[in-house]
Amino acid sequence: MAATRTFRVLPGFHLTLGYTLAYLSLIVLLPLAAVFLKTASLSLAEFWAVVSAPRVVATYKLSFGMSLAAAAINAVFGLMLAWSLVRYTFPGKRLIDALVDLPFALPTAVAGIALTALYAKNGWLGQYLEPLGIQVAFKPQGVLVALVFIGLPFVVRTVQPILEDLDTELEEAAASLGAQRWQIFRHVILPVLLPALLTGFALAFARAVGEYGSVIFIAGNIPMVSEITPLMIITKLEQYDYSGATAIAVVMLLLSFTLLLAINGLQAWTAKRTGRDR
Numbered sequence: 001m002a003a004t005r006t007f008r009v010l011p012g013f014h015l016t017l018g019y020t021l022a023y024l025s026l027i028v029l030l031p032l033a034a035v036f037l038k039t040a041s042l043s044l045a046e047f048w049a050v051v052s053a054p055r056v057v058a059t060y061k062l063s064f065g066m067s068l069a070a071a072a073i074n075a076v077f078g079l080m081l082a083w084s085l086v087r088y089t090f091p092g093k094r095l096i097d098a099l100v101d102l103p104f105a106l107p108t109a110v111a112g113i114a115l116t117a118l119y120a121k122n123g124w125l126g127q128y129l130e131p132l133g134i135q136v137a138f139k140p141q142g143v144l145v146a147l148v149f150i151g152l153p154f155v156v157r158t159v160q161p162i163l164e165d166l167d168t169e170l171e172e173a174a175a176s177l178g179a180q181r182w183q184i185f186r187h188v189i190l191p192v193l194l195p196a197l198l199t200g201f202a203l204a205f206a207r208a209v210g211e212y213g214s215v216i217f218i219a220g221n222i223p224m225v226s227e228i229t230p231l232m233i234i235t236k237l238e239q240y241d242y243s244g245a246t247a248i249a250v251v252m253l254l255l256s257f258t259l260l261l262a263i264n265g266l267q268a269w270t271a272k273r274t275g276r277d278r
Helices: 013-039 044-051 054-087 093-099 108-119 126-132 140-165 169-176 181-209 213-219 229-238 242-273
Strands: none
Touching (some): 013 242, 054 140, 054 181, 169 181, 229 242
16 A cells, blocks of 8 residues: 655755755854854964953953843843733733834934933933932943843743733632732742743843944943943954954853853753743
């Protein structure tokens, strides 16, 4: 009896895999390989001298520290915003839901200029913060504000679908058994949301680490104070120090990959612990 031939809409596995690997190589692997090959032109002593310079180390601390802080802030307030959009009905809800995606559509340079205009000493908000001794523009705090702005949609759009699919019967059952609101959130809702929340955190962090356009205007780019690592790479390129630029890029790439790997590992552990990995 002749075997029945299965019809597939998509191409076969081998053809699909071939296209996938070719596309991945052209877009991701080859550029990364070029960065490592260019860095290999430096000796180990030269490489260490470039990546451990005090000015470069200061940019690492600022970029990664503010990126983690911004992602943590977005994880908290992004969850609150997603919760409000899913669980409540209020005037202007559709407008707020649309505004969440504004950082996706707004050019980063425009966002940076707008934030600088708001938080400068004579800006709409800065003029009221200045008498209180709070300075945002041209300070590390300005970097944090810019990174929070561009990272918020990642958390909201990651958590929102999970909240929409969350069955409220479990919450009602817990409430009928005498559980308080915080207990319901802590033991019923949060375990379901945590993997998605960690995913949004990782996406917001990854977006913030490489951000350039929205930060350079509000940061002030003061060496050892408010200078980010991407700007240091651009500075090296403008000085035709291509090996130095790629050396800093390699360190940034390795640190970012390590942090993202740790976050993804925590996400996988959380999903397995809560039984959501199936």
